[in-house]
Amino acid sequence: MQSLLKITSAQVLTKGKQVFESLDFDWQEGEQWAIIGSSGAELTTFIETIRGNAVLPKGKLVRPFAKEYTEMKTLAGEINSFRDLIAYVSQRYEIRNKSNQQNFYFQQRFNASENEDTLTVREYLSQVEAKVSGPWTLEKVAHLLRLEYLLDKSVLLLSNGETRRLALGLGLMRQPRIYLMDQPMTGLDVKSRAEFGEILKVIISKGVQVLLTTSANEIPEGITHVAKLSGKGIEKSWEVADFHLTAKHEQKLSYDWELLDSLLPKRPNANEEVIRLENLSIKYGEKQILNNLNWEVRSGERWLLKGANGSGKSTLISLLIGENPQAYSQNLWLFGRKRGTGESIWDVKRPTGFVAPELSRFFPANQTCRKVILSGLFDTMGLFKKVSAEQENLAWKWMTLFHLEAVENIPINRLSLENQRWTLLTRALIKEPKLLILDEASQGMDEFQRRLFKDTVQQICERSSMTLVYVSHYAEDVPEAVGKVIELR
Known part of the structure; x- marks a missing residue:
């Protein structure tokens, strides 16, 4: 040959x-x-x-x-x-x-x-x-x-x-x-x-x-x-x-779960309504994306959102994070309040942390790992205001937890894919959200990093009452804490 x-x-x-x-x-x-x-x-x-x-x-x-x-x-x-x-x-x-x-x-x-x-x-x-x-x-x-x-x-x-x-x-x-x-x-x-x-x-x-x-x-x-x-x-x-699958090599890397515990919000689980959809239907032109969808999520619940590519998961998530203008014409309640009843976009965003791999593409070129993390406190796609010493210290603790100290001043578009994912997760967590939405959040990580990401989400669930909506096409990436499933068809 x-x-x-x-x-x-x-x-x-x-x-x-x-x-x-x-x-x-x-x-x-x-x-x-x-x-x-x-x-x-x-x-x-x-x-x-x-x-x-x-x-x-x-x-x-x-x-x-x-x-x-x-x-x-x-x-x-x-x-x-x-x-x-x-x-x-x-x-x-x-x-x-x-x-x-x-x-x-x-x-x-x-x-x-x-x-x-x-x-x-x-x-x-x-x-x-x-x-x-x-x-x-x-x-x-x-x-x-x-x-x-x-x-x-x-x-x-x-x-x-x-x-x-x-x-x-x-x-x-x-x-x-x-x-x-x-x-x-x-x-x-x-x-x-x-x-x-x-x-x-x-x-x-x-x-x-x-x-x-x-x-x-x-x-x-x-x-x-x-x-x-x-x-x-x-x-x-x-x-x-x-070729035969051999035993996976376990790398000796772990995070300080006690530090994570100290950074997570300590809220009692009040069994409050977090998400409620009643006969929700979304169309783009003539294409029906979601049809008569009903769903209720209570505080502290952990849900897996499933569905084939193009089934409407991204559209549903856009409604939950306040980015889709069609929310105002729907029966959609977030944290007990119906959309379109006088709330601001910031009222919707403040209690919600969101991670998706494509987010990294939308930050300006000058936004470093540190700035991206701090931007989570203001729900903006980048840091555009002066932060306090207390906020800087909080960001440093989170970067220490996820081993990001060495890359804090590197622009997000130049970070490795693994560090991009940890940066975006940190950005979502730094504001102590009530609801965490992870949309294929470990995509692009190698096998070990994916297992570490899964373990980290499991620890977050065990150490807080945070509500979770988790999206993944890989069953092996879903933490054990996720006990409920909604599937879009």
Whole structure:
């Protein structure tokens, strides 16, 4: 077999720090790879090495897959790169407006009249300029990824899972020879994750070579080889038929639960009404999102909110956090008060802490970890006022709890995905909310970090009377304290 790409004895640095001591990897024609490991940063760096975005002080990386193409283009006097033949789906997928700027604000996605500056799914896919010819048309991509019914919808209105499918489609429109995917199943519901293997097999059948990072218990169909990373390099590799799930490696990292206990609010559980919906129905144009929904949540209850991608979870949450203007026309009570009876938006937001992975995209570029955390005290997307010494001290205690001291002055858009998630959780908790809403809040974390996040939420439930609404497509991520379920269909 012919080698597509070969890394030999490479020391790999990123941001000046060594990630791999001696990395060896030989990717042969016809092999489809799943890369696993305990560190999300190592998995991402492995892909960035292939993409040419890491520093190799020692060792060698060659890309035979691009040799013929680059020689031909160079001979013709055309600018070219091996990257012309690669598609990449990152976990940090971004949505931009018609001016190619990412200047959206979070509330904008729920205000239909304010979405006009965003492209539709059809326009977003159509604007991809491939450097090479290939088999993927807009129609074929939309059919494969179940985007057909979304083609005329604003990309800003897509659910998290729908946005992930769009990101995969954008990669295919580049007509890649090699397709790199960083945790591509993150954010997909159970049905979509099961279908992902079938999608992958179709992609491979068109001559695309695939390499993806994933967890050890999610190796999709179509993959032929598995490699496990460590700080030294590739620890072990298998043909997929020989791959067996080994015992998980438990890292020796824990949080100071006594410090957490001292920071959490101490309220008696008064069994008060927190959420009440009566025959709630939401439409966008002709599309019915929620239909005659009834739900009641009492203080101290812990609920799992379930539903497939596009079932209306994001819309429901937008009503609960005061961001959806349709709340005023509905029978919706929050903390015993009906929406539209004279309350301000701040009255709705103050008792509620909210975490979703996409929140990090809506903070201004100058907002550091510390500022984002402190902004939770004011329910703003960034810190824009002077804080007291007492508030600074409170933020420092929370940062100490979640080991964020070293990154306090780093802008949130430059933090690792793990630290972004802990920063957003801290922002939600610092104001001592009565209701905590966690929407796929550990998305993008590696396996250990997800277990730590789950344990942390469990400890919050055990040490406070906080009401919880928890959204996750992964049953193993749901804390034991969550005892009630509502499923949208």
